[in-house]
Amino acid sequence: MISRTSTSSIVQGLPKSRSFLAGNAAYDPAATFLIQRITATGGETSLTFSSIPSTYKALQIRGITRQTTNSGGSILYMQANGSSSNYARHMLYGTGSSAGASGASAQSSIHIASQTADGAINSSIFTGVIIDVQDYASTSKNKTVRAFYGTDSNGAFSNWVGLSSGLWVDTAAITSLTFTQYSGAFAAGSTFALYGFTGE
Amino acid sequence: MATSTEIAIATTTLGSSASSITFSSIPSSYTDLRLVFTYKGATTTCYYYARLNGTASQNVCGQTVLKGNGSTASSSRLTSSDLYFSNGNATTTIPFMEQVDFFNYAGSTYKTMLYQGSGDQNGSGEVRRGVALFPSTSAINSIAFYSSGDDFAAGTTMTLYGIL
Numbered sequence: 001m002i003s004r005t006s007t008s009s010i011v012q013g014l015p016k017s018r019s020f021l022a023g024n025a026a027y028d029p030a031a032t033f034l035i036q037r038i039t040a041t042g043g044e045t046s047l048t049f050s051s052i053p054s055t056y057k058a059l060q061i062r063g064i065t066r067q068t069t070n071s072g073g074s075i076l077y078m079q080a081n082g083s084s085s086n087y088a089r090h091m092l093y094g095t096g097s098s099a100g101a102s103g104a105s106a107q108s109s110i111h112i113a114s115q116t117a118d119g120a121i122n123s124s125i126f127t128g129v130i131i132d133v134q135d136y137a138s139t140s141k142n143k144t145v146r147a148f149y150g151t152d153s154n155g156a157f158s159n160w161v162g163l164s165s166g167l168w169v170d171t172a173a174i175t176s177l178t179f180t181q182y183s184g185a186f187a188a189g190s191t192f193a194l195y196g197f198t199g200e
Numbered sequence: 201m202a203t204s205t206e207i208a209i210a211t212t213t214l215g216s217s218a219s220s221i222t223f224s225s226i227p228s229s230y231t232d233l234r235l236v237f238t239y240k241g242a243t244t245t246c247y248y249y250a251r252l253n254g255t256a257s258q259n260v261c262g263q264t265v266l267k268g269n270g271s272t273a274s275s276s277r278l279t280s281s282d283l284y285f286s287n288g289n290a291t292t293t294i295p296f297m298e299q300v301d302f303f304n305y306a307g308s309t310y311k312t313m314l315y316q317g318s319g320d321q322n323g324s325g326e327v328r329r330g331v332a333l334f335p336s337t338s339a340i341n342s343i344a345f346y347s348s349g350d351d352f353a354a355g356t357t358m359t360l361y362g363i364l
Contacts, residue, residue: 031204031206062232063303094264094330096277097277098274098275122335126309127312128303128313130301150330152264152277154335159277161266163329
């Protein structure tokens with residue numbers, strides 16, 4: 001039902017003031033939207049968000065990941081638009097005993113996370129990761145990515161927390177994001193959720 | 201009007217000092233949880249520890265942390281029945297800011313958390329990023345924070361968000 005009001009009159013059931021500070025219900029502009037969610041059934045060698053709309057200001061991917069096979073700790077990689085070139089990355093990490101840093105350029109993908117959960121540790125343990133991509137839909141900027149991730153296996157193995165930055169030297173709008181691992185497939189239950197921020 | 205996928209479930213702002221803050225009866229209808237808070241000590245410095253689902257000794261949690269104190273970067277591990285997200289000592293005037301992300305908190309796997317602590321004390325301080333494991337396949341339905349060293353000061357604010 002649509003009702004018309006004026007600031008000089010009161011209509012039953014509707015507030016007189018248009019100010020959200022005057023006791024009216026807070027306005028939620030819905031700044032965060034869930035775009036897609038992918039959950040591995042087990043055995044997938046890649047997981048892809050495709051047809052990403054260009055209508056948001058930024059993207060965030062939240063996920064839990066695990067590799068099926070034992071690699072002594074896996075690696076999570078990300079590619080944009082199916083491209084396998086023009087990536088770079090830097091990382092700051094802690095192993096539980098020491099802090100370290102690494103970096104590389106001219107890569108075939110962005111190295112998002114190291115020592116992620118795999119067959120070396122308890123099957124109920126997954127790595128947590130949060131990835132941010134700002135201005136992903138820009139057609140004039142190269143794309144910068146940041147990630148925060150970690151795995152604690154309660155002392156068994158793969159105790160690692162890290163911050164990473166990634167670069168895709170390409171001004172194309174990102175329309176797809178693909179995740180792969182160091183070796184093997186995603187374990188069942190590995191899940192990535194893609195969120196869009198409106199920037200309002 | 202579209203619905204935001206990050207929703208404030210509960211918020212607490214202490215009107216007076218307290219030794220604990222608890223979020224209970226957390227609904228299982230979200231994918232992840234996010235806790236954001238700032239705290240100060242009531243009369244002196246304080247830090248805190250967290251306890252999930254009220255368990256004090258049933259599950260030994262693991263934590264790996266990366267931290268910097270203004271001159272040195274380091275990393276350490278901790279195993280305990282409680283979770284020590286921050287070892288920073290918030291003073292009575294300088295609050296610490298914390299954020300904890302709980303992944304798949306209602307799922308049937310062990311629970312992984314990422315946490316961020318920031319506290320600059322204008323000459324000293326600490327920044328830390330860590331990962332924690334709660335080795336339980338049960339859904340997280342309560343989160344309790346206990347102060348140590350001193351009570352949480354009035355004005356300490358905690359907000360729990362659910363993320364769809």
